[in-house]
Amino acid sequence: MSNADTVITALRSGYERLADLVDKFDDETLAGQSAATEWDIAQVLSHLGSGAEIMTNTLQLAVDGKPPAAGDFNQSVWDRWNSSSRREQAEGFLEWNEKLLALFESLTEDQRDTIQIEFSWLPAPIDLATFARMRLSELTYHSWDVRSASDPAATLDAAAVPEMLQTDRDVSWITKPAELNGQAAVLTVVTTDPAEEFTLRLADPVTLEATKADESDGTLTLSAEAWLRLAAGRLGPDRTPESVELTGPISLDTLRSVFGGY
Template sequence: MRRHTLSNADTVIAALRTGFDRLAEFVRKFDDEALAGPSAASEWDIATVLSHLGSGAEIMTNTIQLALDDKTAESDFNQKVWARWDSSSRQEQAAGFLTWNQKLTTLFESLDGDQRENLRIDLGYLPAPADVATVARLRLSELSYHSWDVRSIADPAATLDGDAVPHLLDIATSNLGWITRPANLNGQEATLTVATTNPATEFALRLADPVSIDPIPAEQPDGSLTLPAEAWLRLVAGRLDADHTPVSAGLTGPIAWQTLRAAFPGY
């Protein structure tokens, strides 16, 4: 796989701004009926997706500010935030999404060059505090997928934000053991050459137990998968069902689309 150099904080933050502004334009038009409607995220309505993104933005804003101030988080801060959001009305959740994602994006944008390079932020679930680029990239991933969950209901041809895609390719498959279900292959095994466009990458996808990726394409693969990079990202995240697969996507070899999708059930 032709790896992209991990993007720096500047470009990730710029993509965050683009992604938020795009989703915000939709959210400002939603009435109560739209907010109560289904999203592409299983069992979540639109308002719940926005609540998830809003509460996450509030928590991350607090986390970054604590790192800037060299302070420690309250032990129950996250639980209090989630409880408040869960008890809010749908309109309050939509308004809160706009408020807190604007605050978080503005906070990222306010970081100076030294902070973007040297600040380390303790997210609480990584082995060590992470740099700004890593934290922004994780947020970009969350925003990008859930933005698609909202937008794709009205537009089945919706794609992930183009500005986000290059930044997500290196992290999308960082934990295959968690995001894949080899049992859903029903004993089938195959090695596929995956070729993406926009941007162009090529690598080997080994469908077995465990599922794995080899950056070097196999010399004698069992088949091939060709698709836009954003569609590959959606496949990995369980968001490439038949109704949302681009016509340009192609799959050859012994593995059927249904089986391939089942190996990546989503999260």
Template sequence: MSNADTAIAALRSGYESLADLVKKFDDEALAGPSAATEWDIAQVLSHLGSGAEIMTNTVQLAVAGEPPAEGDFNQTVWARWDSSSRREQADGFLEWNETLVSLFESLSPEQRETVRIELGYLPAPVDVTTVARMRLNEFTLHSWDVRSASDPAATLAAEAVPELLAQRTIDLSWVSKPAELDGKYAVLKVATTEPATELTLNLKDPVTLEDGSPAEADGTLTLPGETWLRLVSGRLGPDTPAGLELTGPITLATLRRVFQGY
């Protein structure tokens, strides 16, 4: 399968898993806290639902060869979701995420390779693989926000992890807080398992990530790929997870402060 195929398959699996849980939520559960500290469960679902509606429109226009929606389309969608009841947000999550995943699945092999999608906040249109992975990243992290609220041992969906790690040189500048380094600078070799990757984490201002091992490193961070993704997204709990080893001048507590979540 192509990268687009595997990303879309992971989206389907992730959606069905979370949908099975959401269908069981009563009103009390929807009002309960999520791991996204500023949102309750329904608000996380609203975020995923409104995002699915907007992305569905974006992909449909790209497939049709039409320009992106103009004006205040996104703001109108967000306002409607924000004014909806918790039950409406949960039902809308189910409807629009099914619609978006089905749209991705409906793309022919040729379309998956040739369609270019204008997102508005990137310098150029991107391919279906990139858009599917971006959606998978958001969906996987916020799905964890919902599931971990009642299951402290929850992990990111296993089928999503290789796809998310394929975006190795992600921009960490907007999700990190280099001030928490207290003026320290360090280069860490990051070695993930399941799957195996090697990265260079430059802890400075701004924090950057590069593919491959550094020529010289101040320390090494070895951990499962799933754990790495939760660490840099601010979703790693206070305990040291199994399989995580850190050497060098930077502590795990410091890394947690640098990556506080989004």
């Protein structure tokens, strides 16, 4: 099994879980507020649908050995989706996510191992597993945004969590060091399901290190699922499992402010 296979499998299960809900949504539900504070549920689905259309195009060009699309392609897709009705956005989400998954699943073992995908904003091409994890992260977080609107106990899809932990640990672009108000600390992060230990350095910039520091000021203990939601600004007080524990000079509310969401 190639490194990309498990990611594609997680994409399929995560999509089908959300699609089962979307199939049942009426117009009132689509207009309801999602957990993404600036978007209603249809807008979240529009974001996921337009992203699937763009990624389908990007992947197909890579399969065909062609360069990335021109710079105005993405904007033209977003403009079309933004002008669609809520019902069209929901139906388009189902259509384009199925197309993207079908393309992923159609790739041969050799293609899964060797395809390189170019982005104009990246310094070098990426492999299929990395590309698929980018989509998995987007789908998983925004699926939670939809599901948690009516289920405060909703969690990220379990199959996605181990894969999402493998993504780039550069958190400089998603953190707000100013929220530390001059405080600094080194925390050991201990996760379960899967079990990992790594270091969170709270300073300017905020950084993650893949190994446990020799000395720390405290420990954050939580499930890997809860860690991923915290890092993405999705672990509000009403969405925090009782099992989350934090010792040291930094409060959980401060961590929530530092990881303000995106």
